[in-house]
Amino acid sequence: MNTRLKQGKAPMNAIDRRRFLTISAAAVGVAGAGALLGRNATSQALYRWEGVALGTSASITLAHPEAERIVARARAEIARLEGVFSLYRADSALSRLNAAGKLEQPPFELLECLSLCGTVNAATGGLFDPSVQPVWRLYADSYDLGRVPDTAALAAAQALVGWGGVRMDAARISFAEPGMALTLNGVAQGFIADRVATLLASEGLSDILVDTGEMRALGGHPHGGAWPISLDVEGQVLPNAVPLRNLALASSAPRGTTFDDARTQGHILNPATGTPSAQPWRLVSVTAPQAALADALSSAFCLMSREEIAAALTAFPSARLVYLG
Amino acid sequence: MPLVRIVRGFALGVFLAVSSVLFALPAAAQAEVPQLPQFTANFPASSLVPEADAYGPMLEDIPVMPLLRAGEIIGYAFLNSDIVSSIGYSSRPIDILAAISPDAVLMGASMRRQSEPLLQSGSRALDARELVQGYTGRDLKPEAVPGGSGIDRPYISGISTSVRVIEDSLVRAGLKVAFTLGLGGLEMPARPEGTYDRVNPDVAAPETWQELLDAGLLQQLTLTVGTVNAAFAAPDQPPAAAEFPLKRAPDELVIDLYATVISVPGMTSRMLREIEQIDLATMVEEGGSAIMIGARGPYSWRGTAYRYDGQYDRIELIQGDKTIRFNSRDQMSIYRIHVEGAPILDEIGLLAIPAFAEFDPTKPWRLQLLVQRNMGAIDRAYLTYGLDFALPSNFIIPAEMTVAQYEAAQERAAKVAMRDSVWAARTPEIAGLAAMLAVLTAAFFFQTYLTRSARLTFWFRIAYLSTTLVFLGWYSNAQLSIVNLMALLSSLRTGFEWDTFTMEPMTFILWFSVAAALIFWGRGAYCGWLCPFGALQELTNRLAKLLHIPQWTLPWGLNERLWAVKYIIFLGLFGVTLTSLDTAIRYAEVEPFRTAITLKFMRAWPFTLYLLVLLFIGLFVERFYCRYLCPLGAALAIPARIRMFDWIKRYRECGNPCQICSNECMVQSIHPTGEINPNECLSCLHCQVQYQSKTVCPVVIKQVKRRDKIATGVHAVSAAIERTQFTNHPHAVKVAE
Ligand code: SF4
Numbered sequence A: 001m002n003t004r005l006k007q008g009k010a011p012m013n014a015i016d017r018r019r020f021l022t023i024s025a026a027a028v029g030v031a032g033a034g035a036l037l038g039r040n041a042t043s044q045a046l047y048r049w050e051g052v053a054l055g056t057s058a059s060i061t062l063a064h065p066e067a068e069r070i071v072a073r074a075r076a077e078i079a080r081l082e083g084v085f086s087l088y089r090a091d092s093a094l095s096r097l098n099a100a101g102k103l104e105q106p107p108f109e110l111l112e113c114l115s116l117c118g119t120v121n122a123a124t125g126g127l128f129d130p131s132v133q134p135v136w137r138l139y140a141d142s143y144d145l146g147r148v149p150d151t152a153a154l155a156a157a158q159a160l161v162g163w164g165g166v167r168m169d170a171a172r173i174s175f176a177e178p179g180m181a182l183t184l185n186g187v188a189q190g191f192i193a194d195r196v197a198t199l200l201a202s203e204g205l206s207d208i209l210v211d212t213g214e215m216r217a218l219g220g221h222p223h224g225g226a227w228p229i230s231l232d233v234e235g236q237v238l239p240n241a242v243p244l245r246n247l248a249l250a251s252s253a254p255r256g257t258t259f260d261d262a263r264t265q266g267h268i269l270n271p272a273t274g275t276p277s278a279q280p281w282r283l284v285s286v287t288a289p290q291a292a293l294a295d296a297l298s299s300a301f302c303l304m305s306r307e308e309i310a311a312a313l314t315a316f317p318s319a320r321l322v323y324l325g
Numbered sequence B: 001m002p003l004v005r006i007v008r009g010f011a012l013g014v015f016l017a018v019s020s021v022l023f024a025l026p027a028a029a030q031a032e033v034p035q036l037p038q039f040t041a042n043f044p045a046s047s048l049v050p051e052a053d054a055y056g057p058m059l060e061d062i063p064v065m066p067l068l069r070a071g072e073i074i075g076y077a078f079l080n081s082d083i084v085s086s087i088g089y090s091s092r093p094i095d096i097l098a099a100i101s102p103d104a105v106l107m108g109a110s111m112r113r114q115s116e117p118l119l120q121s122g123s124r125a126l127d128a129r130e131l132v133q134g135y136t137g138r139d140l141k142p143e144a145v146p147g148g149s150g151i152d153r154p155y156i157s158g159i160s161t162s163v164r165v166i167e168d169s170l171v172r173a174g175l176k177v178a179f180t181l182g183l184g185g186l187e188m189p190a191r192p193e194g195t196y197d198r199v200n201p202d203v204a205a206p207e208t209w210q211e212l213l214d215a216g217l218l219q220q221l222t223l224t225v226g227t228v229n230a231a232f233a234a235p236d237q238p239p240a241a242a243e244f245p246l247k248r249a250p251d252e253l254v255i256d257l258y259a260t261v262i263s264v265p266g267m268t269s270r271m272l273r274e275i276e277q278i279d280l281a282t283m284v285e286e287g288g289s290a291i292m293i294g295a296r297g298p299y300s301w302r303g304t305a306y307r308y309d310g311q312y313d314r315i316e317l318i319q320g321d322k323t324i325r326f327n328s329r330d331q332m333s334i335y336r337i338h339v340e341g342a343p344i345l346d347e348i349g350l351l352a353i354p355a356f357a358e359f360d361p362t363k364p365w366r367l368q369l370l371v372q373r374n375m376g377a378i379d380r381a382y383l384t385y386g387l388d389f390a391l392p393s394n395f396i397i398p399a400e401m402t403v404a405q406y407e408a409a410q411e412r413a414a415k416v417a418m419r420d421s422v423w424a425a426r427t428p429e430i431a432g433l434a435a436m437l438a439v440l441t442a443a444f445f446f447q448t449y450l451t452r453s454a455r456l457t458f459w460f461r462i463a464y465l466s467t468t469l470v471f472l473g474w475y476s477n478a479q480l481s482i483v484n485l486m487a488l489l490s491s492l493r494t495g496f497e498w499d500t501f502t503m504e505p506m507t508f509i510l511w512f513s514v515a516a517a518l519i520f521w522g523r524g525a526y527c528g529w530l531c532p533f534g535a536l537q538e539l540t541n542r543l544a545k546l547l548h549i550p551q552w553t554l555p556w557g558l559n560e561r562l563w564a565v566k567y568i569i570f571l572g573l574f575g576v577t578l579t580s581l582d583t584a585i586r587y588a589e590v591e592p593f594r595t596a597i598t599l600k601f602m603r604a605w606p607f608t609l610y611l612l613v614l615l616f617i618g619l620f621v622e623r624f625y626c627r628y629l630c631p632l633g634a635a636l637a638i639p640a641r642i643r644m645f646d647w648i649k650r651y652r653e654c655g656n657p658c659q660i661c662s663n664e665c666m667v668q669s670i671h672p673t674g675e676i677n678p679n680e681c682l683s684c685l686h687c688q689v690q691y692q693s694k695t696v697c698p699v700v701i702k703q704v705k706r707r708d709k710i711a712t713g714v715h716a717v718s719a720a721i722e723r724t725q726f727t728n729h730p731h732a733v734k735v736a737e
């Protein structure tokens, strides 16, 4: 289950990062798509769906007699939200916004997510900024062709970065400058986990683990206790490092995926400088009540020192830094 | 004899062992994988349609490959058997690669694989290739209407089944491709009723507001100042949001919203006045739906933006992976809901959902309400709240079957229709066969009477065999073949279906009768009487005898050993069938039946030569092929020991010392020791004539004499026995003693 996605060069716009989190093998055992696992005859067997959400492997684990039907509904929701957030899909709301510079009648989820982005942006002194996309794109395109980004181009792209240039209300989202673009790769996975969890909770369900790259636990493990989550720090696994119950966990590894083959240009860019993170962190893990918040914070913390992180966390009393190193 | 026993035992053992393996295999092993790529790999696109130069990758929703010319799609290639059933006369699919144009005209068709006995290469009866190529240019559009174009092929005895299956499978497969891809303006017929859940139009909704809420026919979302303020103060909200709280009492309403699917008939008639019902009916298009949203409280679900652009930007409907937004042009307002206990609502809208949105009122949906808070001039914070609605199950007529089940049923119906038409076309032949079977059954049951007269028995047999050869064989093509058994065997592995074997009525009825006869009498009923090729051999041999062509009686030991050959051939074919039925069918040409019976000698010379050689030998050695080579005879012989009656009667003296029957049995199936080998006996009844003969059978003669008390009878007996001195028999010496 310790799936590792391709390391090294990042494909364009891919949310292609390594999986840092695993549910401990002891708790779930070997699981394939739809594998039924049971601890004993009396308790409902665990059901685990494994698939893809926003280009990253995703899973839903639960114990329920109608697990398949429930998962089918959750998958429809994931598919719907991919239609909002995916940068792979040219017809997604986000892609249309980036292409046209504005979007009428934005989906509510996009408004909500951007609203959260604004919050984290303010709390991190601008270090979390989805509008860094033009720079990100330049890096990805250049290294794709095996080149280092051109300085002039970099400066031009950097000039387009700025959260203040994003205008939105329920009728329309628009950019102040043509060429501006957003990436929600640092938050959308968490956001989807939250939405799936909300959907399942509205069905009266509990004790479900939604993993869309970030994790959201609804209740605890069906067989008792919290969901035991292991962390993977550059290949070194910390077993059962984070117990998860009604909580979300997000992790980021700045060098987990790099633009270049030499593995020096990490994929998390500093929106202030337009360069990869200068911080030494290998893995940053944050828990919060919502996966979207945890996701955004863990992305931002990759660019921050321990002191800066501590300062930022004061704005989010319910969030915790569970791993930094 | 020991050798034969061993072989026989071996054969049966292997048969049982292999069958048990077959039955143990899951039936699901059926090849559901489209075979199109396999066939196109060996057949260039330009051979199918001259203008094409390549195949494109196979489509996802139907096994079809685009035909390309310089990268442009000019048509679509498909394999008929991938799409519909094309089981023919042989109980095997007829595989035809075909191409259809964007205008639903067949652009080319090529027979790729078939095992139809009448469509064999080198046959002059019908050129399969020409037949199939003749479909080029056939427009399928007229076939899409019920009743089709009415084009039907002329009825040709025996060939008709194959021809009809070709026609039927090509047209139906082509149509299905056209429907799925929308070729020639053809559209998928509307999804048939019964394959999806429907709203039950006849269920009435309860009468009061509260009952409607309790039943889940109305769903409610209530937001108070307290809940909204708390939500905007959550940590994932902009810190500024908390600085602009609603400044009213926490338990005061922000919005109290109700929603339902108003287009469900039970709800329409409960909630709306007649005039409103008419307006709703005008607003909702065929296949569309409408929901009702009614709310009170200061927060408007309509918002204000719709006044400029018509869009409601505070509500959206989510179902599955679809999001549906609403427009003020497709809505109507009402001011009161005339239901007992209904609250006074400020804003009630009936919102139409167009058919193309594919909203399904029987499936759960969620209404999302966007709540926004202005923070200063431009900054806003957002929250969404959801209201979940699921139509109560008593309002839903559940689907009776899935689409797949429906399609399977359609496919079955088509097969049955096909079969019925073939059976109807062959009614006279079926009647003839039934009469023959009745006559034969009577002859067997009353054999004692029949065989009293040697002349009657002889002429009855000649007449019957002639009928078998001419009517069953040459006219009706009702020649059973080992291929039938091999098809059955392989179908046990891939999923047995009756339909596969009932397509050809004569073969089916004959097999059924043979199976029944095996239980009662053994192999003889078929081999001795109903096999056209058997009849051909026997009749030609009769003529030979008439012309005094010398007959060669094989030495017993050789005869016995040669018996084994047919079992070996049978087992060989059996083994090959397990690996590849197609290969086995090629090897099954060891049977000369197709050449002799179905194609009436009109075939490529190697086949005809082989047949003539067999018949030639048969002139000297009666039933040479049946006795030593026929794999079908072997297959029928194997279960011979299970027959219920030992109806060929014997005396204690048969074989010891009398050898009369043993010498005269045309297939040398009577052991010199007297017992009849049921695996070889063809039930010709000859020995039963002897058994009763007052002039031939020594036992009868003795009885007659004893009865007549004629003393000289003793001499008659010994004279009779002397006549039987059987020179090459191992017991001959003993008998002589
Ligand atoms: S042995 Fe074969 S050819 Fe002879 S009668 Fe039987 S089935 Fe026909």
Ligand code: SF4
Pocket (backbone or CB within 6 Å): B648, B664, B665, B666, B667, B668, B669, B670, B676, B680, B681, B682, B683, B684, B685, B686, B687, B688
């Ligand atoms: S003569 Fe008798 S034993 Fe021989 S085939 Fe005929 S019925 Fe059978």
